[in-house]
Amino acid sequence: MTPTVVKMTMYLLFMSLIVSFYGPSSLHSFPLTQTAVIALGFSLSRVTDVLRVIGGNVTVVQGGTVILPCKLTDTTEDLNQISWQRDTRRKPQTDNFYTIQKDDAPHFVNGEDNRFKFIGSIKDKNGSLQLSNVTLLDEGIYRCIFTLFPSGNHKTEMHLNVLVPPVISVTDNQPILGNEEVSLATCTAAGSKPPAEIKWVTDAVTEKVKVQTNSTEEADGTTTTVSSLIGVPTREINHTVQCVVTSPALSKQETLLFIIQVYYQQSLAMRLHIISPSDDSPEAALFVGHYLSFCSSLSLVLLQLCGTVIGKHQGYKRISAALQVPKSTVASIILKWKKFGTTRTLPRPGRPAKLSNRGTN
Structure with missing residues (x-):
């Protein structure tokens, strides 16, 4: 039952009481009716205007754990039930998935998902859930609904935003010695949400190279960013460079070292x-x-x-x-x-020597 229906029901009940005590003619008594209506409206508005359901949007990195906050405040009404709905990438249509009842244990609706855990309390009117091992498919809108008596349902919505860290790699494009521009190396930040940013630190060869960067949005909502280092493959371009990747999904920027190597074409x-x-x-x-x-x-x-x-x-x-x-x-x-039959460094026989801490202070 919604708050509006409850108000109308109580209003009609209140007016019927006036008629039973004062007769039908009392409805024509404007001061009496007006006073009654004002008193009723004031009392009902205090029930719903002061009451609050507190939630809030949350963000988590894929694979992490997040708390979906939901708490009811400023009411003395009886709480009968707390229920949760979601509209996510996995289930784009509204899905009732969790219920906490006053006299019963919390239980799943429409299939179990044991990554969810009730961490609130019916007594404290706290309906918060904990979700572990979050995936991108969990991203979406979550609704927390409190069912009270007599005012009915009260809810709040929150958005769960999932960040996905990129998979980072640098590829040697094996440039052949020549006098035309080619791609020397490629740095890739794959499957990131939001898109990762790639920068090159080129130092000694800054004047000899340029950067070309492109991004592609994947079907799952992530983005793959590819940045290529372009230059003329000469003897002088053999230097160490750095691919630096930043993303809100990373705790810190990632740096990959790469040595530009130019190869011969002929045997x-x-x-x-x-x-x-x-x-x-x-x-x-x-x-x-x-x-x-x-x-x-x-x-x-x-x-x-x-x-x-x-x-x-x-x-x-x-x-x-x-x-x-x-x-x-x-x-x-x-x-x-x-x-x-090889020029590689060979392993030494026996157990590695024990290192001493002497002289490190």
Whole structure:
């Protein structure tokens, strides 16, 4: 029963009492009727005007826990029931899903969802719910309804806003040495709500690159932001840059380091002339073949070192002077390949050494 219906019912009851005591002619007595109506209206207005249902919009990060607040104040009427409705992404039509009755335990309506927990109290006229493990599908409008006697139903609405943190990654676009602009690297912030913001910190190559950023709204309401670093792939552009991502769904900004690497287009054998025409022994061919496989994934700078070292017939001293690296480094790379068939850092045998705290204060 709504407050308006209750008022009309009480008004008619009040007028019938006047007629029974004073007769039908009393309705024509303007001062008496007017006084009665004013008194009745004042008493009824105090019931509904002072009463308040307190709620409030809430925001939570996906996967977190949130409290849906709902409290009734300034009334002495009897509370018979508290009920909850929702209109969400999961259920866009009004869904009655939870009821707390005066003389019964709280229970779900239209299916259980144990992520919801009643944390209020009928006695305190507090209908608050706690929702854990929130997903984007929980976002929407929630209604808390108090059923009182005799004034009827009183409700409040609140909006649950769900933030979704982005999945962040940086992709090496493997630019080939050349003189035309290409995409050097791409930073992606996928599936974010609201859209994430991407910035590049380029420092030493700021004048050599530019940024192109695009955003795409996904079907689930999230947004994927893609930012590419554009520049001419030259030898001088090999530097460390940073992709910085900010979003209200992140507790702090996320920073990913990336080293711009420019690659050769032609095969290593043709580009570096590392295979000597006079050295066609099976051992040399095998050695060069394995090293070419390893070197093909390296950046331009490391490629030069790797390729030159393969040409071991040139001599350690000559390679060292040409690349301006210690002769011991050149020798170490070649010897490691001969012994282990790889140039990667090998794990040391035994248990890692125990670190000491001495000298850290």
